Amino acid sequence: MSFPFNLKTFTGTIVRTLGATAIALTVAWPAAAAVDIQEVRSDSGVTAWLVEDYTIPMIAINFAFEGGATQDPDGKGGLVNLMSALFDEGAGDLESNDYQEALDNAGAEMSFNATTDALYGSMRLLSDNKDEALRLLALAVNEPRFDETPVERMRQQILTGIRASSRDPQRQGMRQFSRTLYGDHPYALEREGTEETITVVTPDDLRAAHGDLLAKSNLHVAVVGAIDAETLKADLDRIFGDLPDEARLKDIARVEPKLGEEVLYEFALPQSTLQLVYPGIERDDPEFFAAYLMNHIFGGGTFSSRLFNEVRETRGLTYGIGSWLQGREYSNSLAISTSTRADQVTQALDVIRQEVAKFIAEGPTEEELAKAKTYVIGAYAINNLDSSASIARTLLELQRDDLGIDYIETRVDQIESVTLDEVRASAQRLLSAEPSLLVIGPGARETDTGNDAAAGEGETDSSN
Amino acid sequence: MHLMPAAMARGLAGTAIGLALLSGAASAQDRNATPVENEIADFTLDNGLEVVVIPDRRAPVVTHMLWFKVGSADEEPGKSGIAHFLEHLMFKGTDKYPQGEFSTRIAEVGGRENAFTSYDYTAYFQQIAPEHLETMMEFEADRMTGLVLTDAVVDPEREVVIEERNSRIETQPNSILSESVNATLYQNHGYGVPIIGWMHEIEKLNRADALEFYQRYYAPNNAVLVVAGDVDVEEVRELATEHYGAIPANPELGARARTEEPPQRTARTVTYRDERVTVPGYSKSWVVPSYSTAEDGEAEVLDLLSEILGGGIRSRLYQSLVVEQGIASSAGSYFRGTSLDATVFGVYGAPRGEATLEDVEAAADAEIRKIAEEGVTAEELEAAKNRYLRSIIFARDDQSGMANMYGAALTTGSTVADVEAWPERIRAVEADAIKAAAARYLDQNRSVTGYLLPQEEGRS
Numbered sequence: 001m002s003f004p005f006n007l008k009t010f011t012g013t014i015v016r017t018l019g020a021t022a023i024a025l026t027v028a029w030p031a032a033a034a035v036d037i038q039e040v041r042s043d044s045g046v047t048a049w050l051v052e053d054y055t056i057p058m059i060a061i062n063f064a065f066e067g068g069a070t071q072d073p074d075g076k077g078g079l080v081n082l083m084s085a086l087f088d089e090g091a092g093d094l095e096s097n098d099y100q101e102a103l104d105n106a107g108a109e110m111s112f113n114a115t116t117d118a119l120y121g122s123m124r125l126l127s128d129n130k131d132e133a134l135r136l137l138a139l140a141v142n143e144p145r146f147d148e149t150p151v152e153r154m155r156q157q158i159l160t161g162i163r164a165s166s167r168d169p170q171r172q173g174m175r176q177f178s179r180t181l182y183g184d185h186p187y188a189l190e191r192e193g194t195e196e197t198i199t200v201v202t203p204d205d206l207r208a209a210h211g212d213l214l215a216k217s218n219l220h221v222a223v224v225g226a227i228d229a230e231t232l233k234a235d236l237d238r239i240f241g242d243l244p245d246e247a248r249l250k251d252i253a254r255v256e257p258k259l260g261e262e263v264l265y266e267f268a269l270p271q272s273t274l275q276l277v278y279p280g281i282e283r284d285d286p287e288f289f290a291a292y293l294m295n296h297i298f299g300g301g302t303f304s305s306r307l308f309n310e311v312r313e314t315r316g317l318t319y320g321i322g323s324w325l326q327g328r329e330y331s332n333s334l335a336i337s338t339s340t341r342a343d344q345v346t347q348a349l350d351v352i353r354q355e356v357a358k359f360i361a362e363g364p365t366e367e368e369l370a371k372a373k374t375y376v377i378g379a380y381a382i383n384n385l386d387s388s389a390s391i392a393r394t395l396l397e398l399q400r401d402d403l404g405i406d407y408i409e410t411r412v413d414q415i416e417s418v419t420l421d422e423v424r425a426s427a428q429r430l431l432s433a434e435p436s437l438l439v440i441g442p443g444a445r446e447t448d449t450g451n452d453a454a455a456g457e458g459e460t461d462s463s464n
Numbered sequence: 465m466h467l468m469p470a471a472m473a474r475g476l477a478g479t480a481i482g483l484a485l486l487s488g489a490a491s492a493q494d495r496n497a498t499p500v501e502n503e504i505a506d507f508t509l510d511n512g513l514e515v516v517v518i519p520d521r522r523a524p525v526v527t528h529m530l531w532f533k534v535g536s537a538d539e540e541p542g543k544s545g546i547a548h549f550l551e552h553l554m555f556k557g558t559d560k561y562p563q564g565e566f567s568t569r570i571a572e573v574g575g576r577e578n579a580f581t582s583y584d585y586t587a588y589f590q591q592i593a594p595e596h597l598e599t600m601m602e603f604e605a606d607r608m609t610g611l612v613l614t615d616a617v618v619d620p621e622r623e624v625v626i627e628e629r630n631s632r633i634e635t636q637p638n639s640i641l642s643e644s645v646n647a648t649l650y651q652n653h654g655y656g657v658p659i660i661g662w663m664h665e666i667e668k669l670n671r672a673d674a675l676e677f678y679q680r681y682y683a684p685n686n687a688v689l690v691v692a693g694d695v696d697v698e699e700v701r702e703l704a705t706e707h708y709g710a711i712p713a714n715p716e717l718g719a720r721a722r723t724e725e726p727p728q729r730t731a732r733t734v735t736y737r738d739e740r741v742t743v744p745g746y747s748k749s750w751v752v753p754s755y756s757t758a759e760d761g762e763a764e765v766l767d768l769l770s771e772i773l774g775g776g777i778r779s780r781l782y783q784s785l786v787v788e789q790g791i792a793s794s795a796g797s798y799f800r801g802t803s804l805d806a807t808v809f810g811v812y813g814a815p816r817g818e819a820t821l822e823d824v825e826a827a828a829d830a831e832i833r834k835i836a837e838e839g840v841t842a843e844e845l846e847a848a849k850n851r852y853l854r855s856i857i858f859a860r861d862d863q864s865g866m867a868n869m870y871g872a873a874l875t876t877g878s879t880v881a882d883v884e885a886w887p888e889r890i891r892a893v894e895a896d897a898i899k900a901a902a903a904r905y906l907d908q909n910r911s912v913t914g915y916l917l918p919q920e921e922g923r924s
Contacts, residue, residue, distance in 0.1 A: 055502075055522050056860050096787075104778055104847055107854045124858060153790060160793035160816045164743035271630035303555070303567040303577065316623030319631050339631055371572050378574020382591045386525045386693075387862045 035385060037395065037405055040223075042233045044241035048221035049395045049405065050232055053388060059130060059225035061137070062122040062392040063240075064400060066218040067249045068114045070186040070330070071209070078193020079201045079209055082154060084114040086206065087121070089150035091139035096150045099136070108133035110140065116191060117329040118400065119213060124389065127226040130235075138239040144210060146203040155201070158192055170273060173265030173440035181257040181277060181436055187331055215247035216240065222395035224388040257333045261436040272441025273339045274348065279433050280325055280332025281426075283401050289414050290422035291325060291334075291430060296372045297364045298355075298427070299323025299336055304371075310355055311338060317348045334430050342442045349437075356431050363424030377412055504870075505697040506880040509705060511713045512685025516870050516880060517700045518692035520863045526693035527864045528600045529589040530608070531871040533688070534681035536661070537583040537654030537722060537805070543673055545661015548581040549625055550674045554588065555579075556617045558610035563617065566603045573599075583655055584804040585875035591864065594694045601707040608682055608711055611675075618671045626667065629660050637738040638916060642747070644734050645914040646808075649749050653725045653805060683714035688874045692867040722805055725751060728910040739919040743793070744821045745814040747914045748828070752905045754803035756877030763801050764889045765897045766809060766905070770799035771848040772840050772898065773831065774811060778847065780831050781813070789827060791819035804876045809905060821915070832906050839899035852890050 038050045072079045088103060088110055090096040103110060108125040121141070125133035165171040175190060182188035192198065219240060223232055257277050281291040299307040299322050311321045321338035340348040364372070384394040398407055505517040536547045557563035570577045575592035590600045633639040643658050650656030660666070689708065691700045728751050755763040774781040774797025785792035793816035800807045811832065813824040859865055873883050 053522060055520075056857060058857055058861060060861075100778060104851070107850065109858075124861075126854060126857060153787065156790070156816045157786075157793045160743055160814070164741075164814075166742050167740045169740065270634045271627065301571055304571040312624055314620065316620030317627070319624055319628035340627060341630065371568070375571045375574050378593060379576065380574070381523055381593065382525050382574060382576050385523045386591070386864070387523075389861060391523075 042236040077197035090145035169267035177438040185255040212248040218247040220399040260434040276435040641736040685713040754807035836903035
């Protein structure tokens, strides 16, 4: 939606930092707090993790099919994203309007969305109306209609979105950066596709992709709320039991982001955006938690990291700075991002590079590591378990990452056992590489001279 | 400016329900009575600090929020941005706990913290495990009156706020426009000034300005403490009395004095062109009563009007402009009911395909006229009410959302009783009232229309 008003809770409210949004992208599984998770397996072989809770008469169900936008057929980029917009546009014998009306009457809220790696769906519903709500969910999952009219409408809306961002420097700069980092891998492409590719997708293509992607073999389910295991078993079969056993997914190659590249996207803006990309780490790497703690100390902690202290708190160079480990199905990276007045780009980059060099050379202190551990252990409940909806999302991601049903307990030991030497080694392993750099802003081209501060400043004085 | 893909636009539209809900929703359910240990408690300490406790014992998490009844609309002329600047400076430490100590302590226990500023309130919060609640109170009470500021910390923070303004406004075409629409809509009231402040005034804010604002407004008799989550009411009462109870009230604190708006008598347009814009968009805004200023029940009527007219995919604007006529990529409306003074009702839209912005605006105007002339059906009113009522049940799932709802209501002139009676008042709204409100308030001749347009050909 283009228009301009913040429809969030606090319309017009501004918060102290935006940092938390970036950090949420990590595979952060902070720990602790007893959650009683049951594994429920239905007769047809669908497995779900369940947390029973009757405090509120509602049920949250979240599920994911592995294989998101990376599964777009060649030349039809944006198909999976388009499909995700069509699950409430008619299913079974209910056309779009009838379906939406039935859903509304059932008191349920349903949503689907596609990321690069998965197709997600969720529903929250009132337990009084459970059967009707889940009947409609089952219809959407199994028999989406993909009628010509809604397909065309959603296509037009997506096309409008693509056109609307065609001169947005942030979006176009990121796009160019992704192409530089990932070459001809699907991660170089945008989820929405392009005008050309989204235009050629037909309803039959959508039906074919639906048949290939939605199956039991690539499905994970998490349920939280007022429902017991026996009832859920039957409901799981009703919703997912008729799906094919095996998904037909195409193989996607692993890819590491290309390093040492620079993308300088020039645009007359009062503030430049910077991003640096380093190598990342696999979620199942034995050194994962060392890297996770390392990142937390260096740039992950919202108001406590070294980057926050040096770039924002001490020098006032930025409003937001952070680093995060990005773990995707086929690629990993560690990224740092910030924004600063155009004439301070060189200075900000210098400070970041100095901090990187210092961190590689000296590593964190014992005290920093100890604090990071208590944070990362203690923050788990707060960040992941404070509502039914967030518990359901958390349980879904635990399954997607194959972390085991006892992970919430075992991670505490895994974190505790990380040593200072391991964190130092992790800093050396990930941050020693020459990162790829993105600069979006005026005089972006001057920044690649590194220490030549005068060039950057001369370029933008007049615009301030 | 981004036109979001459909699914996202719907998601956003969906939050309009949340918005209205926040205008004052309640936990009381007749379908499932709240157990006694989960009943919301409300009491006031001797020094005037109001305390609201919202028990939710499902997870070992507590949300601790301190809200001050002061926001950007309380600023003196020429000092725009001081409420928000002070909010940043509140993290700079006290004599007892020097800079960074509070944040360090929160981080050590795995807690989350932040603060935010709006037109009518400024709030500080932490989310922590229950055993750390007392520590949070100790720190938060200390900085209510103990803040120490030096130029050495104030000066770099001013640069941070300037960067924040750059991020939020200067680099965002839609923000540049909406800032100007607000300044045009409000002719005399502080809601016309951006919360973050005008750049030229932010640049001049200093330590003395911040301290003056702080000493005037930060006092227990100008604050509301909201504690939600895994807590016991009596325990919170004891802790709050111990840590906040000793802070003296500020006897100088008067009633909140705001400049009043003169009548709206004109139709105004604000146009912003930007080379980044490729798909145009528009908004139309009106000054309307808020929950605080409305006659009995009228704000509830405006909430339902907004829901029926443009709250999500079942609304008239979406169904007519996006689905049936196929001329818009987005269309909706909103009502910002949680506001101390007269507030904003807005409608927005953007075209798709061959349709023009004028087509979209004309079609939206026609939908408004239709409600003003013919009213709404019993079925759509019932469906809209049900959406609000179920959103109250879903809201109970989120302790920080509940804390936010009560904090915002109580700092904008509502009471806990108002919030709890809200579902009943929503149920009581009749169809005729919706028609009357549309006719009375959504008058084209007293609106501000904002246009976000591409750069004209031949210019750059």
